[in-house]
Amino acid sequence: MTERNFDEALSGLESGAEAGEASGAPRGEPADASTHPSVAALRSRFRDVILHHTIVAGDEHVVYVAPEQVREVLQRLRDDEAQRYDMLIDLTAVDYGGGRPLEVVYQLWSNTHKRQLRVKATLPLVALEIDSVVEVWRSADWLEREVWDLFGIHFRGHPDLRRIMMPDNYAEGHPLRKDFPLRGRFTRAEQTRRSLSMAVEDFYTPDELAVTGGVPAGTGRGAAGQDAAAATQDTTGVPDRPNDPEWAPGASGSAAGGAPGPGGAKS
């Protein structure tokens, strides 16, 4: 026992949280719906959609909703006069690891009735897709982008689902997933090489580039900067756009011929 704990303490920085008993499935003692007026209302309106209702940490009501109907339920919670959840305080996700489903968590607050409610939807790893609620609350915009970026959950109908924390062309995956190693998937050398070889276009969205009619003049590898870039860049064996997300790590048959995989950084 002691030995195991000692090893645990030593390897703590590498191992991360253990699987333990938590899981992505609805859990916790079922609670009495009458303890929260919104849950009672939801139960009567969406009978089968409300999968589970429980109370955690003493006073926090959590409702599990079938993911297909989550948008409908949230829209109802916002528009119904008796509920009026006019603020989406938070939207996030939880990955429990070990192949278990991911949870999408909505934290709601009603200014009218001074009430809190947490709504959850569980998504199996094979179908990480859920309806966007940007049209219900605008605050979901960046929050959904963040969840897409860090967890890889796709939000159907989001107007601008781009990465937000990581660069647009980040190719290592979704960092907050449990199967993502703490230091990333590529080696440090490869990460440095990629960040140093980014072109100016990589820092702008296509919409923004369209305003200028192309790449900002005099910078980067556009028409104007072509020669300068070619002179300073060692082009042998390096694909033209090493930051292209399509350029899979370890792929060897790229157009440039023999692109180096992760770790095969040229110096």
Next chain:
Amino acid sequence: MVTRTPELGEDGRPVRVPVLPPGMEPELEGEHMLINIGPQHPATHGVLRLVLELDGETVIKCTPHIGYLHSSFEKLGEYREWNQIIPLTDRMDYLAPLIYNCAYAMSVEKLMGIEVTERCKVVRVICMELDRIFSHLLWIGTTAIDIGAFTVFLWTFQERERIYNLHEALTGARITTSATRIGGMMADLPPGWVEALRHFVDTLPKTLDEVETLLTHNNLWIGRNRDVGVISADDAKDYGLTGPNLRASGVPYDVRKDRPYYDYETYDFDVVVGEHGDCYDRYLVRMEEMRQSLRILDQAIERLPGGPINVDDPRVILPGKTDVMSDMESMIHHFKLVMNGVKAPVGESWFSVESSKGELGMYVVSDGGSKPVRWRVRGPSFINLSALPKMVEGHLLSDVITINASLDIVLGEIDR
């Protein structure tokens, strides 16, 4: 006529005139320019990058690009024991580090079902209100300097220096305080600290008065702030704004009043609410909030009870050194805590506090181990900033700086 000074309309409020009136230069009509501000720009308050599409000097579209300071604190937290996360929290909002320390400790204590001692509650209230002033003082100083008033910056930073000294006396650090522990504080208040705080509370109003003398009725200040960056109450709620930004639009949502924690309901203070939702109201709200915080500090000093600062619970708090050396039981607790860390039960908890920037939510999920499965920070700046494009569209380029400053963002917390 090319004009850019706001003229006064019939109601006595400034009318904003585009620099290039329609029909002035027909060949330039419909010609849009892309301008990039940041990430290294002193007026973006950190490494924020804004890409603006301009028609003349009028903003058509604004796209904030964030992530330049992304440190993945939430991922790091999953690899650390519950107490080891505390140093990560104050690195998010380094303008109000004690609020983040306290909020995190509160969420874990709620998950574990720990009730902290009466003294600890009051000490944490003091810490949080002190740092609200700390953050607002920086805000008013840097915002004034963005708009062109230099003196305010010097005066407020002189006051901040005194809070830095209080931080240093309390925690040993000036910014990275890491002052809380699960179940209490790193240490009790040092001797003489309360007197120093009392002196600060008594003398700060003079500086606030001086700042208000310089700004509140200043024509330039009013011209740059009034009716700039207006957001209605409904829009503000829709965009999830919280804190002074929401209250300036007239929504009296304050976590301290609506879901009181640490006996905030027993303190006598007012929720400051604006009316127009413009930059000027946000300024007034923050100035008045500092005075309200001083009121709370005043009452907290009065009621500061004696007794232990930490809970008497061997699951979370290390036993005293003498006990460890002389008592077998204490030595075992010490060993278990040091080797295994604090263990939280299976479950999850959400805890919100009113930080200087808005509602700061901490969401922790535990599987019963000594590390969290998920530690989520609902950063107020992150969501406040997402309303920036809505607020700047149609304004002049120079107003972007004002509006961005008025939101009071901190990039360490936005990028996390």
